[in-house]
Amino acid sequence: MTKAIVAAVQVQTVSDEEFEASLAELRQLAKTLGFEVTATFTQKRAGFEKAAYFGTGKREELTALVAEQGADLVLIDHEISPSQAFNLAKEVGAEVMDRTMVILEIFHRHAASRFARAQVEIARLGYMAPRMREAAKQAGPKDRARSGTGGRSGGESHGELDRRKIRDRMAELQKELEAMGAERRTQRARRQERPGLARVALVGYTNAGKSTLMRALTGSEVLVANKLFATLDTTVRALHPEAVPRILVSDTVGFIKNLPHGLVASFKSTLDEALEASLLAHVVDASDPGFERQLAVTEEVLDEIGAKDVPRLLVFNKIDRGGDEKALRKKYKGCVVLSAKRPEDVARLRETIVKFFRKDLVEAELFLPWSEQKMRGEIFDNCEVLEERSDAEGSLLRVRGEPEEVKRLSARFGKPAAQPAAKAKARKRS
Numbered sequence: 321m322t323k324a325i326v327a328a329v330q331v332q333t334v335s336d337e338e339f340e341a342s343l344a345e346l347r348q349l350a351k352t353l354g355f356e357v358t359a360t361f362t363q364k365r366a367g368f369e370k371a372a373y374f375g376t377g378k379r380e381e382l383t384a385l386v387a388e389q390g391a392d393l394v395l396i397d398h399e400i401s402p403s404q405a406f407n408l409a410k411e412v413g414a415e416v417m418d419r420t421m422v423i424l425e426i427f428h429r430h431a432a433s434r435f436a437r438a439q440v441e442i443a444r445l446g447y448m449a450p451r452m453r454e455a456a457k458q459a460g461p462k463d464r465a466r467s468g469t470g471g472r473s474g475g476e477s478h479g480e481l482d483r484r485k486i487r488d489r490m491a492e493l494q495k496e497l498e499a500m501g502a503e504r505r506t507q508r509a510r511r512q513e514r515p516g517l518a519r520v521a522l523v524g525y526t527n528a529g530k531s532t533l534m535r536a537l538t539g540s541e542v543l544v545a546n547k548l549f550a551t552l553d554t555t556v557r558a559l560h561p562e563a564v565p566r567i568l569v570s571d572t573v574g575f576i577k578n579l580p581h582g583l584v585a586s587f588k589s590t591l592d593e594a595l596e597a598s599l600l601a602h603v604v605d606a607s608d609p610g611f612e613r614q615l616a617v618t619e620e621v622l623d624e625i626g627a628k629d630v631p632r633l634l635v636f637n638k639i640d641r642g643g644d645e646k647a648l649r650k651k652y653k654g655c656v657v658l659s660a661k662r663p664e665d666v667a668r669l670r671e672t673i674v675k676f677f678r679k680d681l682v683e684a685e686l687f688l689p690w691s692e693q694k695m696r697g698e699i700f701d702n703c704e705v706l707e708e709r710s711d712a713e714g715s716l717l718r719v720r721g722e723p724e725e726v727k728r729l730s731a732r733f734g735k736p737a738a739q740p741a742a743k744a745k746a747r748k749r750s
């Protein structure tokens with residue numbers, strides 16, 4: 321596992337609370353990338369200095385700490401300049417990643433759609449360009465000496481060539497994004513028309529407990545083999561124990577309190593996957609004093625990306641750590657208040673989710689002749705079979721399932737037309 325030290329300068333204008341919250345968020349982001357954070361290293365300074373992020377004595381301390389911890393990485397809780405990063409890495413003897421780079425890496429992993437990938441790549445290239453310039457500068461005359469070969473136009477260095485390539489690639493991606501705009505709108509409309517593919521997305525701030533709830537709801541390691549979701553396979557899993565219809569849970573990219581301005585567009589494009597869901601479970605850390613503002617920002621952004629009409633379920637998490645359960649229930653009607661650490665609470669959330677997807681189900685009777693018994697599997701996979709009777713001709717199945725699915729099956733094995741589950745004498749499933 322990659323070992324990382326989280327490090328930051330606290331300037332006078334930043335309060336202790338703000339500073340701590342930002343560090344905690346960066347530690348969480350590091351965890352999301354699979355790093356093990358072994359230490360946190362801080363310095364109070366009057367302001368930022370251009371040449372070096374930390375003071376001289378502090379840099380020596382950090383160098384010693386890197387050696388002591390055997391750290392591979394130092395994560396800086398600011399966006400630092402290319403030369404600051406370069407110098408610091410050289411001095412402490414570990415790779416340096418700043419906050420922006422950490423976030424870009426997370427977005428990169430979450431970018432599932434073509435649009436999101438292009439958007440994130442533009443941001444990455446924009447971030448890389450000045451850093452490559454710095455690397456070229458540090459490489460010095462050698463860079464220029466190599467430039468005579470390879471049929472490049474006179475006097476153009478490797479660095480210059482790479483930068484021109486970056487610019488061209490960025491322009492190309494920008495054009496692609498524009499072209500995708502229209503296509504995306506129609507896709508979105510189509511998605512919203514597509515009825516009830518049972519999918520719930522967990523949305524909310526980093527550190528709210530989305531991944532913890534995801535694991536608790538799905539039973540950790542069961543990956544969804546369905547090809548449709550192959551690109552998202554680490555973040556999409558089936559609800560466990562399985563429900564009918566089968567419900568998929570996805571863990572979306574987290575909101576970030578301290579999001580660099582230049583990354584807003586990438587963030588929104590990456591959050592796009594939330595639009596695939598028929599239910600958004602908005603997870604809020606009820607023990608965070610700033611939760612109300614976070615809640616408002618999340619709702620706002622969800623509206624902006626076109627998720628306005630996707631039903632929401634507000635989930636207040638970490639109630640074991642703080643928060644006023646009664647007040648929350650009163651103010652946010654229909655919310656779920658829980659602790660992801662309590663299995664009985666998670667079971668309650670699961671029930672709420674299952675109920676949401678059940679409410680639109682319809683029932684029908686299907687007749688499956690003996691000659692068609694090979695279709696049994698398909699029926700049992702896609703519907704809940706409430707009752708089954710057999711006679712000389714075949715079997716009569718009373719099923720409950722998604723309207724589309726039931727309609728499709730009824731067209732083929734038609735018996736009476738589908739009717740709403742609520743009106744049917746539904747037999748309760750254990």
Ligand SMILES: Nc1nc2c(ncn2[C@@H]2O[C@H](COP(=O)(O)OP(=O)(O)O)[C@@H](O)[C@H]2O)c(=O)[nH]1
Pocket residue numbers: 348525526527528529530531532533574637638639640641658659660661
């Ligand atoms: N006390 C407490 N801690 C929680 C709860 N849910 C999550 N956590 C912790 O909060 C941190 C962030 O959780 P995580 O699921 O990674 O958040 P994410 O960024 O939204 O995916 C982890 O250290 C979790 O163990 C909870 O209900 N109670």
Ligand SMILES: [Mg+2]
Pocket residue numbers: 352527530531532574
């Ligand atoms: Mg997470």
